[in-house]
Amino acid sequence: MKVVVDQDTCVASGQCVLAAADVFDQRDEDGIVVLLDENPPARLAEDVRQAAAICPALAIRIEE
Amino acid sequence: MTEAPSFPMTRGRCPFDPPPELGRIRADEPVARVRLWDGSEPWLVTRYEDVRAVLTDPRISADSDRPGYPPPSPGIAARRRQAKAFINQDDPEHAAGRRLLTADFVIKKIERLRPRIQQIVDQLIDDLLAGPKPADLVGAFALPVPSLVICELLGVPYADRAFFHRTSKTLISRDVTPEQAVAATEELLGYLGDLVEKKAADPGDDVLSRLAVEQLRTGKLTRRELAAMGQLLLVAGHETTANMIALGTVALLENPAQLAGIRGTDDPALLANAVEELLRYLTIVHLGRRRVATEDLEIGGQLIRKGEGVIAATDAANRDDTAFPAPDELDLRRKARHHLAFGYGVHQCLGQPLARVELQVVYGTLYRRVPTLALAVPVEQLNFKHDMVVYGVHELPVTW
DSSP states (O other): OEEEEOTTTOOOOOHHHHHOTTTEEEOTTTOOEEESOSSOOGGGHHHHHHHHHHOTTOOEEEEO | OOOOOBSSOOOOSSTTSOOHHHHHHHHHOSEEEOBOTTSOOOEEEOSHHHHHHHHHOTTEEOOTTSTTOOOSSHHHHHHHHHOOOGGGOOTTHHHHHHHTTGGGGOHHHHHTTHHHHHHHHHHHHHHHHHSOSSEEHIIIIITHHHHHHHHHHHTOOGGGHHHHHHHHHHHHBSSSOHHHHHHHHHHHHHHHHHHHHHHHHSOOSSHHHHHIIIIITTTSSOHHHHHHHHHHHHHHHHHHHHHHHHHHHHHHHHOHHHHHHHHTOOOHHHHHHHHHHHHHHHOSBTTOEEEEESSOEEETTEEEOTTOEEEEOHHHHTTOTTTSSSTTSOOTTSOOTTOOTTOOSTTSOTTHHHHHHHHHHHHHHHHHHSTTOEESSOGGGSOBOTTBSBOSBSOOEEEO
16 A cells, blocks of 8 residues: 655645554644655555545545 | 425424434435525535535635625625635635644644643533532533633633623524624624734734734734634634533433443543544534535536535535444444544634544543533423524533
């Protein structure tokens, strides 16, 4: 699984951090998504898929 | 041709369920014409996937000044013409306004407020228990918790709460006249304008001070623009959470088996899950998210033309069984994180991390510390907020 984030469309809702805190973080200065792990392990795959599904700005893309 | 049903519809016997007619529309005609107070007939979108499509489509605008935009009441239409903040703007103006505030709502930053929120909640429960019973849980607890928190965060003097509780109640009521709505807007904007000017001269450690220094002093934003932003944060920051606390308590007291599941727990994951389910089940912003099409487009197989109003019914979507099995049951253990109670798309609630922490602390503390908490009147006698854009109860008499 490869994760791609688009920082330009991110609206800093923080949903991805709540779904998968090992994979996503927020920049302190503006809350924009920071990708911690672009190839997350299989045990986190479901959380990462949820993060992509609930991102309100559709800023997370997953390549399987 | 049958006449479009009027919207909003009347709720049925269960005070927590959306109007039954909304469920019938979702099943039979997912994108349906409805008739509003002004005779206009926007589209009502009720299915989960369609609501998400509406709220993420760049051809659908949140700009309340566009012709065809469907305001919930004449008062709200009038006050939005008077003062608009980013919630009723499109990108790039919306994004620019929102980005001025995103740093204040980063999850790590909000988590640092948790001990202070716990302290506020504990103190208010101490005061409640020391006072007479029955007591009104709205006035004694549900409203003070988020009011105190948002006041501290913004730097608004809590001593002025009677004033802004009164004005913000007018702002979110559907029953007031345009004149009353505009007068309350001007009162609150005048107050917040004075406040940001004071903070520009003598800043403290709060959000309005930071905005005053960075935006007002440098001439990037006017006093009125900052006041409008402050008004949005102040009103949204306490009305919504206050209603989630009070209405959530009614729902839990009416579902004692569910309440028992969280009363004794100190498991933060269980409480966080319960908060998401209560947000879904109650969906207190219950009149839909209002939009207007800027081009011809198709939603759920229905052609929507440029200039036609669209109402994304998040309450109906949150009871759609394609997204939530057995959706009319309150089940605090279900996975409900994908609910739409905070909206969806670029306008999704900015303050949601704060709301989550407040509700986790409240639900994790109130019923544990007051295990005998009970309604002091039958649920049928409660005065539910059918007349407000945020649903809840006007008063909540409780005993213990």
